[in-house]
Amino acid sequence: MAKRIILGAVAVLLVIAAAYGSFYIAPEERTMGVVQRIFYFHVGSAWAGMDAFFLCFIGNLLYVWRRDQKYDWLSVASAEVGLALMTVVLITGPIWAKPAWGIYWTWDARLTSTFVLWLLYVSYLLLRSLVEEPDRRALLSALFGIFAFLDVPLVYFSIRWWRTQHPAPVIMGGPGSGLDPTMSKVFFFSVLAMHVLMAFLIVERYSLEKMKSEVDILQREAEAQ
């Protein structure tokens, strides 16, 4: 319990520090101005979100292999946290795009792929809500989760290829846009902060799911009497 509180405190501190860093330490970007600072959280959330989904995938595989409930708890926790982080990505993207391009959404490859990914994990959680029996729910969602994760690179490459056929503005800089050294430091610090936040949220959500599962068992046993 104490460890969780410490993790939470560290996460909050790191995020605050990252915010400070992105506003006061990182130099202002030449062309885009203040709005560009959102980049530190936008990309940090995206990387942490992807890692959360990867963790969900590992949980899915381990559940199918081992059938231990704790892997199911890990999967749902990381899927929800990943979804929350991706929501941040999808909101911060347009916030940047509007001042930069005058429009909220440009169907750029990365943001569009993120959106499809977001839909896939919404479907994952929706599936879970529609299967009542816990072991069935765990197995079916694990299998869907595996298919969904295998789809991720396919979604990304297909949309990127589609974009080469119909070019459009790229949000947050294409490949090859270099970073000034101070910016780099702030950037990697933000990535770290978002990852620690991700870890803290997953741990909390995992414990919640564990408790829910135990209560559910007690309830079923009571009903069976």
Place this chain on the structure above:
Amino acid sequence: MTSLTLPPTGLLFENIDKRFGGLFALRRVSLEISPGECVVLAGRNGSGKTTLLRVAARIVRPTAGKLSFPGASAEASGNGRPGYVAHSTMVYDELSAEENLVLFAKLQDVPQPAARAEELLREVGLYDRRASLVRTFSRGMRQRIAIARALVHRPSVLLFDEPATGLDPLGISWLAKALGEINRAGCTVVMSLHGESEISALATRAVQLDAGSVVADTKSGASLHSILTFGGA
């Protein structure tokens, strides 16, 4: 009824657990059934009879424990799997009786599927309706096509979940006679039943389940009558 050319096969359940979301449907069930026995599983609704039969049929995977079929032959058609009859016919309504049997015969590598289908249809008295779609069958006829399907691969173990459900007295008599013949031909029969009837009279042994555990067994001295009326425990 069906001439058996297979070695007599028994069933061995070793510490079978089946959990559905935290609740135990089967709890440390250990049971040894010898080849040729005709065993009745009795117990209240929800005592685990259907789950135990589905585990035996290998449709449901146990959470723990081991199931084996001593004496089973691996070269037999259908991989020596038991025949299984439940409340659903498990055949296709949109296909004819004959088409269904040929389908299941082919899937299980039964030699000469068409001939086997014809043989079975005659045995269960459905030969006249062989070209009719199963959708048009009455409850009694559906019971018979289900039995035919279960016997297609000449199993040496037959599992039957509540055989008498929905049958009229004539149907029950026919079924009792059929099951008697199957058992006498050497097939091990395990069936779940409620109460006493012509069918329960075939039993060489009875086992009572309650809350997923074996609570009484005629093998250990309990009386058949008391088990069938749930008084065994």
Place this chain on the structure above:
Amino acid sequence: MSLLSNTATLLGKELRTEFRSRELLTTTVVFILVVLILFSFAISPTTEESREFGPGLLWLAILFAASLMLQPCFLREQTNDTLSSLRLAVSDPFAIFLAKLIANTLFLLVTEILMLPLFAVFYNIPILPQLHYLLLVLFLGSLGISIAGTALSAISAQARMRELLLPLLLLPLLTPILVVSATVSVSLLDREPVVLWKGIGFLAVFDLIFLTALWLFGEYLLEE
């Protein structure tokens, strides 16, 4: 080989069942037709626009139709619990999936081929010059839709609200198929057609990946 013979036997059953009632084929054909017509009412494309939007709309219609057509796939095995008897009878559960996905691909292809002439007429797009490539794209795309759809249909059949769930699971998953098939088709039906081999290769890769995943995990989809 038992897997192949089981698959062939089951495929025969799937085809026989469908050709007896033809309910899947007729409803799918009518659905695609209705969607294509409604699209042209909603968008009222000019001839040039038709060329640009038409193929994408066709693929969208195919996807919607497929997500409906695939629902009964495993649901019909629940009516009399035939899924249990199939599982008992076959030596490799993958045969069940293989037979169904081949059948579903065939059904989709038949409806698409029936729709093509109507599509060409309504959207004023000549399809004959590039027909062979078009059929290749239709095949690879439909195969991908069937593989994913058959797998997901087994999942949704075990959940509540299954009619709504299957499209919600399937459509996001099939985004790569939609994007790539539509792009390749547009390019094929352009005034100066270009065959985008990279796209076609991508479709084949998609099909292979999901077929392998289904092969690896199929038996767990059917487990109880």
